[in-house]
Amino acid sequence: MAYNGLTPARILIVEDDRDIAGMLIDLMKEAGYVAETVRSAVEMDRILKKKEFQLIVLDGMLPGEDGFSICRRVRASNTVPILMLTALTKEIDKVVGLELGADDYVTKPFNSRELLARIKALLRRSSYPVPVKPSQEVMIFAGWRIDPVTRELIDSDGVHVSLTTAEFDVLLVLCRNPRQVMTRHEILVHTHAGSAGPVERSIDVHISRIRQKIEPDYKNPTLIKTVRLGGYIFTPEVAIAP
CATH class of the missing domain: 3.40.50.2300 (Response regulator)
Known part of the structure; x- marks a missing residue:
């Protein structure tokens, strides 16, 4: 809870x-x-x-x-x-x-x-949701649905996929910044993860776990790609859910 x-x-x-x-x-x-x-x-x-x-x-x-x-x-x-x-x-x-x-x-x-x-x-x-604002609207990408308010991730079959607090925060940041290269430091800053564990390596761990849950083939990721010496880029088109 x-x-x-x-x-x-x-x-x-x-x-x-x-x-x-x-x-x-x-x-x-x-x-x-x-x-x-x-x-x-x-x-x-x-x-x-x-x-x-x-x-x-x-x-x-x-x-x-x-x-x-x-x-x-x-x-x-x-x-x-x-x-x-x-x-x-x-x-x-x-x-x-x-x-x-x-x-x-x-x-x-x-x-x-x-x-x-x-x-x-x-x-x-973990105290989210925060007051609803336009940026808190439900988003969809590649058949997935992510709700910043209820903090739920739902696949194309309507199944709720469990994410840790940190994993959800990281995925939410990527969804809000699609098709943009984000450094590990930028992700830490946007998720406030630095307050709990100022280790940029932890972002790699969270990304790896997210990939295992959302990628068709997590060993060959297509949704979250690694940018050499840059960070990560979230490749799918993200839209506001109808």
């Missing part, structure tokens, strides 16, 4: 270390959020069946099913923003986390102020 920005956001913390979990709970509550904690995938599945959350803080190293596997599984059916929190510090680990559907990635030990800033940014990005 998207965060409406009017009531305290509910945050689920999946962390097996009791001390870290306790510290995170206190930090979230001091920031005005409603937070709960679970220690495993089994406990997480149980609570997600009963309650809705606006963000999940997910430890990467958990007993049993690890955080990366959990992230991939949750993302397959849920668009709730996921912030990975892990001691793995290699760049490849961050990229893998993003590829599996995480919206941001923070390494341990972490700075409390930075963590809260990233959480705030993710919640802000």
